[in-house]
Amino acid sequence: MSSTDTLLGDIIKPATLRRAGTEELPILSMTMRDGLVDQADKFKKRVASADTSAYRVVDRGQLVVGFPIDEGVLSFQRLYDSAIVSPAYEIWDLMDPDSVSRDFLERFLRSPRALSYYTAKLQGSTARRRSLPRDIFLALPVPLPSFGEQERIAAVLDQVESLRAKRREAIGLLDDLSASIFLDMFGDPLQNSQGWDRLPMSDFLTGIESGKSPQCLERQAEGEEWGVLKLGSVTRCVYLQEENKALPSEVAPDARKEVKAGDLLFTRKNTPDLVAASAYVRSTRSKLLMPDLIFRLDVADGAQVDKVYLHALLTHPSKRRRIQELATGSSASMVNISKAKLLALVCEIPPLEMQREFAQRVDAVEGEKEIHRTHLAALDELFTSLQHRAFSGTLWDDEAPGEAA
Structure with a gap:
């Protein structure tokens, strides 16, 4: 202290x-x-x-x-x-x-420094039921400069947080744009008002691959380490490679289960409202493996189905709800979709030329999103740095960042 x-x-x-x-x-x-x-x-x-x-x-x-x-x-x-x-x-x-x-104190109480303190002091054996005794919470050391400095630091952090929020909002709007393009071109898949052909997935998939879930370390894979994806890598219907756990060095990886760019992943097991998420892998670091709760959908060479279109179809709200109805299980917390039921799922398949046009338009949107993601990552890094400096005392006499940040 x-x-x-x-x-x-x-x-x-x-x-x-x-x-x-x-x-x-x-x-x-x-x-x-x-x-x-x-x-x-x-x-x-x-x-x-x-x-x-x-x-x-x-x-x-x-x-x-x-x-x-x-x-x-x-x-x-x-x-x-x-x-x-x-x-x-x-x-x-x-x-x-x-x-x-209040703004300064709330920022500190939610900062990495404070969160590390809570994590180290939690008591209890069940992960999300662990608690922090009141006396330990109140023993947290809080850096407390003058009131004027507190307000200035809070304003600096608020300024960067506002920029981060605008970037996240822009990404969200681009997500909505992709969904609007799909609806404009193809309509609601369940209504199928344009009369597209309907084919079971078994007609255009060569198979559905399962992953494996060996015991992993409680951290991300680093450098050239192998890692195994967590459900969170697909749950939001966007591929998040950072959602992984490191594979222990003594466990031999099954390279056949490595995720590659162009893969279409699907969560076969999760809670009822999160199951049946899918993500199209546009790019990925090497040496990441599928877990056993995630399928890889292998589209046959020469099939009249584009993976970008198929991903958009499977994640369309009405279609996904229909897919979730395939899930079974006695547990209210985790349900499962079998390969057999997924292969029997009927999909709306427009002409391949339309699917490819859709994919090109989505690629353009994804390019814009990547620009915003890059800027957001830079702002996230800046915010983390400012938090560290603010609560270690090194920001207390600095000037606030300008709009260029």
Whole structure:
């Protein structure tokens, strides 16, 4: 603990417990990225119990801490004069609001330095049920420069975060554009208003390959190491090569299961709402292997099916919901789609020339997205650097970055 650090327990104190009772107040939920949000905005509907009398009242400016805390699930309430949150959340007051900036403190409490502290101190044996005792939470050392410096640092971080948000929004809009192009050219696949041929996947696939899931290390593969993909590499329907675990050096890799550019991957097993995700691999680092929960769909040479089109078809919302209906399993948390059912799946197949035109248009969109991803990666790196400097004291006398950042 440095001379500029102050224990969190000297900055915040438990708020007086107030239950909602019969009060009708907005219901807030916690998100990792955006902090507290209206529950209806997060879930598109109310998910709270009909009886919210036990919910906790949180006033504007109070700190709400959720779980898992090691993922930074906490935020100051800035939306309403008063609202209610789950009784499982803890609520805290600032002891001296005139000496501590809420924006600065929230940034710190969600910073890598703070998250590392939480992770190291968590207690319990079940991963997402582990908790941080209150006394240990309050023992967290907080770097606390002058109030003016706190506000300036928060403004610097907010500025870069705003630029990151704009890049993410642009990528999201380009995703929507690709979906619009598909709908404009081919229509809703289940309605098939243009009367495209419908073929079972067995007619144009040479097979469906399964991966393997050996015991891996709890970290990413580095350098020339082999790695095994996690479900998260496909779950968002975009290929994320960084979602992998390193293969132990003593385990021989099965090179036949290595992922290559041009592969079409499909998650055969997951929770009911996440199963049947697919991702088209445009590029990838070498030495990454498929796990046994992910299929590779092998389109036959000469088949009248373009993989970019097939990926768009399989990820179209109505089509994916239909595919998810193929999943079976006794567990409510994990269901499975068999190879046999997937091979029998009927797909709408327009003329190959149209599919290729669609693929060209999507390639152009992907090129634009890659530019934004590159800029976003640079901003992410800048933000991480600024966070480190801000909370180690080296940013306290620097100038704020300009718009060029």
